Amino acid sequence: MTPTVFSPTGIRFENIDKRYGGLYALRRVSLDISAGECVVFAGRNGSGKTTLLRIAARLARPSSGTVSFLSGGEDRGGTLPPAGFVAHATMVYDELTAEENLLLFARLQGIAEPAARAESLLREVGLAERRNSLVRTFSRGMRQRVAIARALLNEPAVVLLDEPTTGLDTEGASWFAQTLRHLRDSGRTILMSLHGESEVSTLATRAIRLDAGAVVADTLTGANLRSILAFSNA
């Protein structure tokens, strides 16, 4: 699978339910996200943000309902490279170096010329000099950079981020916002969950609030972006 210029992709959630035992993490969530949108999900802990993102990443399967990835009006779910996913956990191996981590995932994903790709991504995220250091020795901010590099290995059209700025200092968050701006401006569809207003949230083109697994506010239907973000820790 050679990395190609990605085609802009939208996401459609249709009647997504996710149950854990008798508890509903998500209740009949239906959303249409157009290609190129940068969507922020706000909500209390346990409101379903992480679950929704993991379902979009195809890490979790909905109890009912479907997720489709639409490119050029067609569902390309099966053939598209998977979405890039950045979570609070770094999802990289502490005992491997930054370069080894990227090489590993690049090879697994069948990327042509994995070494070159890893090298260029390391440079993009500013870790070229630390490529041979074990991730265990990295700061939180540097780990997030490796995580982003990993997520972008196969040039995904969709990037999913679950509270990515947690634990980052202001410099780290600033770098992150800048990186995200690049991604958004290059036409990628971005879904991220955040805990409140910040430099990163200013990039949003749309905000959605979840509460107890249901959509309760959406800037698309007229809600106020700031108010959605402001109440997220209530």
Add this chain to the structure above:
Amino acid sequence: MALLSNTTVLLGKELRTEFRSRELLTTTVVFILTIVVLFSFTFDPSVTESRRFGPGLLWLAFLFAASLMLQPCFLREQNNDTLSALRLSINDPFAIFLAKLAANTLFLLFTQVLLLPVFSILYNVPVLAAFPQLVLVMFMGSLGLSVTGTALSAISAQARMRELLLPLLLLPLLTPVLIASTEATAALLVPNPALRWDWLGFLLAFDVVFLTALWLFGEYLLEE
């Protein structure tokens, strides 16, 4: 074929990780050594007694060691949620299991081959004559331990009390491996060593059954 190449890449990762820290290998070797020494207090290791009890005790030690060594197998992947990263990167999750069980087999075999001479000296049992055959038996036994152990490690990683749980789940299941390996080993420690192809065949059948079960059901163990 993607499954084979993914398995190879992942196997490389498992081996590299372990050889960097050598935690699993060293603790396993020391653990087996300790058991072998403790066993020596339970009977008088004359040549005849050692031939009678030795193989069984040796494999019992290997079994206990395996049930401890296999615990971190999937627990490690929970640390930074690297399991999710793997699931995102490959289509067939069976590669994850194959790589881990291949790595575990190699680790177990390595510790066993290392300890065989020690056992031979401490218990006055000659192993040189049939050394290659013994390695073959240990390989087949280790494969049996790894196939089931890797699967159950994935199971116990999702439960509480996982350190105690894995040995509890694993040891009864491994009864056939214990019997087959002990018999095959015993037959190689006598004056006219002979390779017991019947028991090796049995071990092969064991491996095939559980490898198939793992192939059929393994992916369900990894889903959310």
Add this chain to the structure above:
Amino acid sequence: MKKKILVAAVVVMLMSVAAYAALFIAPTESKMGTIQRIFYLHAPSGMVALLSFFVCFVGNLGYVFTRQPKWDWVGVSAAEVGMAFCTVLILTGPIWAHPVWGIWWTWDARLTLTFVLWLLYTSYLLLRTLVEDPDRRALISAIYGIFAFLDVPLVYGSIRWWRTQHPQPVIMGGAGSGLEPTMRKVFWFWFLNLVILMIFLIRERYALEAMREEVHSLEREAEAA
């Protein structure tokens, strides 16, 4: 409710008839005497335990492929009932063996398999108590249950094969081997009875599990509201 009492009454009646048959109708065995009569409980218990675990296996497969909780309920019910019969076998063995042969236990193929089964399904039930989420619990234990049952023929085969090389006294002959006609009838009557008892117990346990899950989900909904 009435139907349940009726069924229970029938089961009790059948068991009483079976007990009478074992104690009075079956002829006394020439070599071992009266204690041999426990054989009518011992041998069929083993067969029914295995049958129960097979039902558990079916439940496990059912859950993995359909994800409907009722299959999980079948699994746990059959496992518990199987454990009960397994325990009966393990307890009746020594009760019989000691007066007759002077030994409490022997590691013949059948008894050893039973013990391993006992351990395997204890692990199955223990595993279930250690996973919180009901769906995860059902899936994880189902897969373990499948592994456990696949092991059964392998355990039995390896022990038997091993025993042909290192023989041990067998506590009783093969099921029904060398049995005089009346004895054989009593034996199969017991087997039938125990199968009926097994079905009854599994159904009751299943109903209990279904009710339990309903209560739990009502509790959770109430909490969430």
